[in-house]
Amino acid sequence: MGFFLRELRIHGRGGQGSVTAAELIAVAAFQGGVYAQAFPAFGVERRGAPVQAFVRFSNEKIRLRSQVYEPDYIIVQDSTLIADINVFAGMKAGGIAIINTEKAGKYSAPEGVSIITIDATKIALEEIGLPITNTALMGAFAAATGEIEFSALENALKERFEGKLATTNIKASQRAYEMIKGGSA
Amino acid sequence: MPLNIGCTARPGKGRDNKTGSWRVFYPIFHHDKCTGCGICTLICPEGCIEVKEEKKYIPDLDYCKGCGLCAEECPGEAITMEKEEK
């Protein structure tokens, strides 16, 4: 396998779990045998403010510490951000954008970037009972990119959460994973 | 942000940040059930519920974050939360 370095940028709002999503995706990727690095874009830490978090995946030790400007993947936790921020900025050709929205087809991506929409809020409300969409979107990310295995994600969620919180988050994640795998999002 | 000497700033900038876009749910006020107690205006963490006239409270949806405290606390159950389409 030749050298690779792939990058994910997560756009969300404070309180939606973007940083946790980045961390758990990195944990799952590490379990899959690659080097992973996850970090937040140290914004103003308050509920609702736009935040970013990043993940890098590589088969070599990751030394780079700058933020992610040319992502292979983006996750948009809250589609209202698209009005304020160019979430697609710098995306590589062949990239994948995963957007949480109930309106599939509403958003158009730059050339060469494919969009996958999923109503993660609906899934989160039904499975977890709270509009916290990160775990559903992690499942969608696993299915859409193949960067992490679902089983590794499940392990990462089990390590992070306990009891009912673990079960419901895994369910949300699995439902999104299966929707994207089955192409029925 | 201007580079004012002494890192000074004028008040009032918070208003520029319309926090309404953060919502997942938004409140609907049923004025027929309102008793006019005013708890909703007091409990709102954003301070964005205004009394237009007696028993007519109106939330400013530019700033309402959809927390649902008003609906939770309203003794007359005159406020309900609906999911906003995104």
Place this chain on the structure above:
Amino acid sequence: MKEILEGSHAVAEATRLCRPEVIAAYPITPQTHIVEALAQMVADCRLQSEYICVESEFSALSACLGASAAGSRTYSATTSQGLALMFEVCFNVAGMRLPIVMTIANRAMSAPLSIWNDQQDSIALRDSGWIQLYAEDNQEALDLHILAYRVCEDHDILLPAFVCFDGFILTHTYEPVDMPTQEEVDAYLPAFNPYQRLDAKDPISFGMYATPDYYLEFRYENQRAMLRAKDAISKYGALFGEQFGRDYSGLIEGYKLEDAEIALIAMGSICGTIKDAIDEMRADGKKVGLLKIRCYRPFPDEEIASALSHIKTVAVLDKNISLGSKGAVALEVKDALYGSSIDVYDYILGLGGRDIRKKDIKAIVDLAEKGSGDMFYGLREELL
């Protein structure tokens, strides 16, 4: 064993493995997770330690001072304003020759208020008599804590140390680290054997009054201990390498420096980004190398002069500014190279968390090649 965890948790685990007997800290972001994690470990009985809750950073380090003088291995962590509030106690700890290890999650100083990274906080304490080590990644941050206790507690040294790692950029980053076992750390770091201690049965006082007849000599002894620390860091760094496979015998570290024409000099996490940028510049035929300063106090002046003897141009990247003068690292590099024909240029960058990309490193090399330096790099001219 390799595992993936947040930088601050990696440091908390390393601290636990060092078996500190007393911990006192006053949480301030971004070092918060370290002491939170340690408090949890004490509560869960994973760590047998006295965790003292205090009301300020001044008290935190004062409690550490007392505990260390009483003969305990002692730990604290802080950042920015918190470290500033410890200023007075820092000088006392060093003067009393107490081997306390403290993590600094490097962060900018207010005002303007900033929670983001630069290295102004620890640099401002450069004259306080604490050893200062800077980590490039979380593995190094973890390892340097274990090394620091070994060096500081040596009876020929008896000095405190800051282990500095960049706030948020490392503290809040999840990445894989190789976590040593308790047995491995115990084999490297013996139980604390205090040189002297407060004991009611055999009373002594620390930090005595020194009249003008004595003060100068006390300071001279502090300076001599600091200079001896160079050899101690090399010795215990090499021992660390033998035991853990990661060698820290160098106070500095070169990357593609042997045949370089231009050398970049930096400390901390920026070194990783510089290495990636160097690989790309090398592919374009530019002979660039990095000299990473791992130990800033004591300052490795002779080591730097010797490592750069073949270099024509040096660009120092300073995440700090000694206002009214230059970047603190550049000043000392210039001193180390005094009398040589090497051109040394200083670049102040990344203050208050301004992100630094590979393209910025390349732009700085271009500037240095043109002889343009001693400047703030990356200013937003439209604001000025």
